[in-house]
């Protein structure tokens with residue numbers, strides 16, 4: 112008989128999977144929990160499984176083995192971690208990490224398998240050197256280790272020493288709110304001291320409906336890494352606090368540009384501490400987007416002016432957020448709770464082996480993230496960690512929204528709990544993410560995917576359908592989208608416009624983001640024989656559709672002046688020269704920028720484009736039927752009575768020849784013509800002429 116695997120089911124039950132259970136002889140079997148022999152009370156056989164019930168519980172602080180005819184097989188504990196028995200014994204809902212006040216600091220670390228945990232207190236000798244002052248033995252209660260240190264611990268450096276099985280690991284507190292350079296030592300801070308002037312009176316922008324938002328995605332670094340970005344604090348949080356920054360030709364850059372464009376929400380690519388192996392905080396020459404979480408609750412050091420001083424990055428990030436809020440711009444944070452950098456060498460793994468991750472089977476981690484470790488959000492203490500972390504950022508940093516990277520890997524219950532708790536703090540908070548269906552061990556109905564959107568009310572999803580309709584398949588350079596004249600996309604695009612796939616309040620409509628090629632590059636590669644003027648017109652068509660379609664529009668920074676990465680498909684670790692926003696292009700493509708700016712302003716001024724419920728949308732939106740090929744037109748009626756317009760007519764022509772459409776009776780006023788954005792007020796009746804590669808907005812006023 113061959114043993115395939117053995118695992119712990121509840122504390123006193125071991126399941127042994129074998130090839131041929133008929134050969135099983137119970138007298139040949141023994142169970143050892145480290146040195147202690149455990150007595151078998153009974154056993155039963157179900158299919159290929161031998162189910163052992165023991166007289167006593169397995170002590171999970173020690174390894175357990177089954178020994179059968181001189182073969183020793185380690186018992187796998189992992190299946191136990193999702194059981195009620197495990198949670199009843201070890202789940203704790205208290206505050207974890209270093210809990211500071213002026214008189215004492217409490218330290219709490221959760222680690223059921225640890226047999227000993229010590230708090231290591233360090234003294235900082237210089238920026239790079241720390242010496243141990245003391246090691247303090249912590250006390251355990253059902254897996255929760257704690258100690259309290261008297262006195263004002265502000266600016267104290269610490270780590271934990273955790274003994275698990277045969278190993279002794281030093282770890283950074285996963286709940287650390289501050290860290291040393293490169294995130295290698297935890298730091299206690301009096302966070303009051305990190306608040307910039309005015310912070311307690313910070314006014315967060317209000318948002319009634321997600322559909323009122325216009326999201327703009329940017330990396331802190333890309334916004335100011337170009338030598339002509341006009342900022343002094345290049346690549347730093349503080350670059351977004353500089354007033355009146357301009358390009359060499361005198362056009363606004365940085366926050367001025369963002370304000371001028373008129374977007375409502377700035378979505379920042381990772382600003383939490385990402386791995387020093389991706390970007391060395393001592394010498395941040397190397398570029399990385401930062402989807403490599405190291406310390407979840409700490410800002411990234413390379414974006415601060417002094418990464419050696421733990422409080423500096425916190426003050427500077429808060430200052431930046433405060434400044435954006437002062438300018439009426441909300442700040443959404445990109446969060447990456449689906450995997451951690453180098454998971455099996457992470458603090459999580461050293462504190463509680465395997466608990467934080469998903470496994471397909473023993474020795475086979477689940478890998479839906481493509482990073483080798485899917486975080487097990489369904490495990491209660493992992494779920495708690497993710498919820499605590501998100502709430503901490505929302506409260507401490509006054510963030511206005513969260514964009515969940517690979518949200519499809521997180522379970523539905525965790526996402527709904529996060530949403531409920533965040534909405535309790537601030538009703539305006541946005542929660543959205545990538546609902547891709549990836550191959551993780553979570554059952555299909557529990558994944559936070561696009562198809563499960565009905566189970567995730569008030570959580571929005573990136574709509575890749577509209578993206579592909581507009582600019583073609585991202586994995587196929589030659590594939591063309593509707594704006595490039597691919598008429599096969601027309602029906603699907605109509606479904607996207609009328610929210611047939613997903614609720615209008617849950618659809619984030621975009622044509623490109625940090626992943627894959629920029630819109631400019633995708634069009635240039637897909638239409639390689641096209642001239643620049645026509646490519647510009649296609650960019651305008653794409654943004655026209657995104658900004659007039661019901662849903663939540665999303666713009667990738669620089670898209671509005673034809674950002675290029677020289678055709679690069681995945682620039683996550685490419686040089687600044689590839690990733691930066693070249694502000695000279697704003698001058699070169701100023702008409703494209705003005706086009707975006709005008710449409711954003713129209714959308715913000717007219718509720719009719721921002722309908723947030725499906726009943727209204729259904730009663731509001733109608734397509735004009737039987738239009739010429741590659742032209743599309745729809746009319747929306749103001750059913751909510753919140754707009755000064757009674758009807759709006761949206762029309763576009765992706766042909767390279769002039770077309771026309773018959774429009775319904777009435778005197779329509781031209782509000783927008785992509786060929787001449789100032790040509791307002793013209794009265795049009797019966798028939799609208801559509802210039803090649805052009806777009807139009809017409810309206811009929813109330814009364």
Ligand code: CA
Nearest residue numbers: 384385386387
């Ligand atoms: Ca870092």
